[in-house]
Amino acid sequence: MLSLIITGMSLGFSAGTSCTAVCFPILIPYLASDTSTRILSGLKTVLLFSAGRLVSYMALGVGVAFILGSADISPLMVPVVTLILSLVLVLYGLNTLGAFNTSQKPVARACRGITSRRPHFIMGMLVGLRPCIPLIAALMYTVNLSGVADVVIFMLFFGIASSMLIIVFGVAGRGFLNLLVNRIGLDRIRRLSGLVLVIMGAVFMLQAVGGIINA
Amino acid sequence: MKPAVKSKKRALIAALIVGSFGLWWYFDPFPWLGAIVGILAGLFVYYLLTSSRMETGRRLFFIGLNLMVIASIFVVIAQLGWGTFLNWADIHEKEYYLQGQTSSGTQSFPCTRDVPQVWLGKAQYLDYASSWNIKFPTTLGAFLITLVPYIAIGLLFGRGVCGWLCPFGGLTEIFVTGKKVRWKLDALKRKVNTKSGFSYAGLKEWVKDTKYGLLITVVLLSIFLSFPLVCVFCPVFWLEPLFVLWIMLAFIIVFAIILPFMTKRRWWCLICPIGACFGLVNRISFFRIKVDKNKCIKCYDCVDECRMYTITPETIEKDKNPGDDCTRCGRCMEACPEDAIDIYFMDTGKKVRTAFISLTLIAALSLYIWFVLIMVDIFPKVIG
Numbered sequence: 001m002l003s004l005i006i007t008g009m010s011l012g013f014s015a016g017t018s019c020t021a022v023c024f025p026i027l028i029p030y031l032a033s034d035t036s037t038r039i040l041s042g043l044k045t046v047l048l049f050s051a052g053r054l055v056s057y058m059a060l061g062v063g064v065a066f067i068l069g070s071a072d073i074s075p076l077m078v079p080v081v082t083l084i085l086s087l088v089l090v091l092y093g094l095n096t097l098g099a100f101n102t103s104q105k106p107v108a109r110a111c112r113g114i115t116s117r118r119p120h121f122i123m124g125m126l127v128g129l130r131p132c133i134p135l136i137a138a139l140m141y142t143v144n145l146s147g148v149a150d151v152v153i154f155m156l157f158f159g160i161a162s163s164m165l166i167i168v169f170g171v172a173g174r175g176f177l178n179l180l181v182n183r184i185g186l187d188r189i190r191r192l193s194g195l196v197l198v199i200m201g202a203v204f205m206l207q208a209v210g211g212i213i214n215a
Numbered sequence: 216m217k218p219a220v221k222s223k224k225r226a227l228i229a230a231l232i233v234g235s236f237g238l239w240w241y242f243d244p245f246p247w248l249g250a251i252v253g254i255l256a257g258l259f260v261y262y263l264l265t266s267s268r269m270e271t272g273r274r275l276f277f278i279g280l281n282l283m284v285i286a287s288i289f290v291v292i293a294q295l296g297w298g299t300f301l302n303w304a305d306i307h308e309k310e311y312y313l314q315g316q317t318s319s320g321t322q323s324f325p326c327t328r329d330v331p332q333v334w335l336g337k338a339q340y341l342d343y344a345s346s347w348n349i350k351f352p353t354t355l356g357a358f359l360i361t362l363v364p365y366i367a368i369g370l371l372f373g374r375g376v377c378g379w380l381c382p383f384g385g386l387t388e389i390f391v392t393g394k395k396v397r398w399k400l401d402a403l404k405r406k407v408n409t410k411s412g413f414s415y416a417g418l419k420e421w422v423k424d425t426k427y428g429l430l431i432t433v434v435l436l437s438i439f440l441s442f443p444l445v446c447v448f449c450p451v452f453w454l455e456p457l458f459v460l461w462i463m464l465a466f467i468i469v470f471a472i473i474l475p476f477m478t479k480r481r482w483w484c485l486i487c488p489i490g491a492c493f494g495l496v497n498r499i500s501f502f503r504i505k506v507d508k509n510k511c512i513k514c515y516d517c518v519d520e521c522r523m524y525t526i527t528p529e530t531i532e533k534d535k536n537p538g539d540d541c542t543r544c545g546r547c548m549e550a551c552p553e554d555a556i557d558i559y560f561m562d563t564g565k566k567v568r569t570a571f572i573s574l575t576l577i578a579a580l581s582l583y584i585w586f587v588l589i590m591v592d593i594f595p596k597v598i599g
Contacts, residue, residue: 203432
């Protein structure tokens with residue numbers, strides 16, 4: 001048990017920088033779109049985001065170890081998850097920009113309803129379901145584990161360790177954003193974050209469609 | 216607009232300085248080229264400083280730079296052949312972030328990333344091979360050093376780069392030429408009531424912020440994809456992943472051709488993330504456009520003529536500098552009937568149009584040597 005925890009955490013810590021590079025570009029505009037500038041609110045967002053990633057990691061670990069039997073994940077999975085993520089990003093970005101606020105058309109109302117509650121946990125889950133190289137390495141390790149509990153514990157500690165830098169940078173990022181808010185105003189920060197989320201979502205959407213066609 | 220200098224002696228001195236720089240910079244590898252460039256550059260600076268139509272001269276120069284860059288790419292493709300060109304494009308990208316390795320030098324062709332290496336003396340033109348021998352920045356430190364010339368240019372000129380030096384801006388400039396505004400796009404503009412009752416202003420905040428949104432996205436996606444996304448703005452890059460080519464072509468058609476032609480405004484520059492970088496340092500740059508409120512008669516001719524929607528009635532009435540998007544193109548200066556607008560040194564009252572034009576031309580001569588050599592050395596060989 002202890003060796004599992006140590007191995008999971010070691011792998012997680014070594015993957016931390018890479019995980020931060022992957023998650024940060026999504027997390028920062030997402031944090032910036034928040035109406036609250038409190039550090040605690042930022043911490044809550046990052047924790048829920050990281051919890052979503054943890055759940056995805058554990059689900060992937062169990063799926064790979066006991067359903068697939070190898071780390072050969074379907075080539076369709078990543079583009080499909082990316083497509084869903086891109087839709088969430090675009091809708092959330094548009095909502096931040098106030099695109100659905102005034103319209104009473106059913107589609108706009110539905111979009112407003114979907115994005116009115118900030119989907120921290122779901123965003124984290126979607127990001128976690130896009131395996132990067134360190135995660136694939138962790139998943140390959142789980143194939144050799146014997147019990148579900150072992151896999152869950154291993155992936156849990158891998159996820160916790162790999163989230164540490166994200167949490168630290170996320171909170172620091174919220175602090176930095178607050179400095180910017182004082183300088184250029186919350187409205188402008190939110191407008192910029194909305195734009196970034198929409199553009200980034202559009203880029204992911206292109207990437208996902210390309211991936212689906214290739215798969 | 217009155218000429219920049221009343222004394223022709225001063226214009227002559229500026230022309231001699233720029234001409235001498237051209238002679239020195241282009242002397243190696245071809246002394247005859249140095250002589251020609253030196254004479255032409257000197258004459259052109261003299262014309263810009265003594266003519267009342269500085270902006271027209273700038274526009275022709277700017278469009279000429281763009282056409283030369285486009286022609287250079289085709290010349291290189293014709294010289295190498297399509298397959299070799301694509302192979303090279305592929306290799307030069309991958310060589311980018313090789314940590315801790317030394318490069319013995321690579322034969323290279325125009326790359327905005329590598330142009331500063333000419334400045335830093337790291338690139339050598341091999342006239343027998345008609346190409347540059349260059350050491351790519353193989354470490355992050357080396358790459359950061361190559362950024363120094365760009366940072367210096369940004370601090371000196373701010374978005375003046377977008378009005379005088381950008382290799383792409385000339386394309387938009389072609390299509391904004393003319394007076395007839397077909398689309399007003401009032402929905403994108405702010406309405407203001409000024410003392411004179413004039414209700415027209417620059418762009419809405421969210422439109423102006425689009426370029427900053429794109430800049431942040433480019434930086435974040437570069438981190439996410441571990442790829443220097445600035446290369447996405449290089450035409451060479453577009454030739455390989457075809458979907459990028461189609462997306463960029465669509466952007467070019469809409470923002471560099473249709474919108475500029477219909478609105479007579481430089482829309483590409485209004486959304487350009489690289490322009491946004493220069494916009495960020497616009498307020499601390501050395502050369503700034505200012506309106507002399509003692510001379511201004513509030514006719515708002517400059518507001519109508521500004522290609523970037525950056526001079527507004529508020530700018531004039533509240534005695535503010537034009538915003539982050541001012542490209543120092545000089546169009547407002549040419550339009551002003553009272554000569555109330557000029558280029559000043561920072562926030563002082565010192566007019567520095569002569570220094571600005573001279574330094575801009577020196578920067579252009581430095582940056583575009585790569586492309587000039589292609590046109591004078593490789594092009595004749597390609598056409599046999």
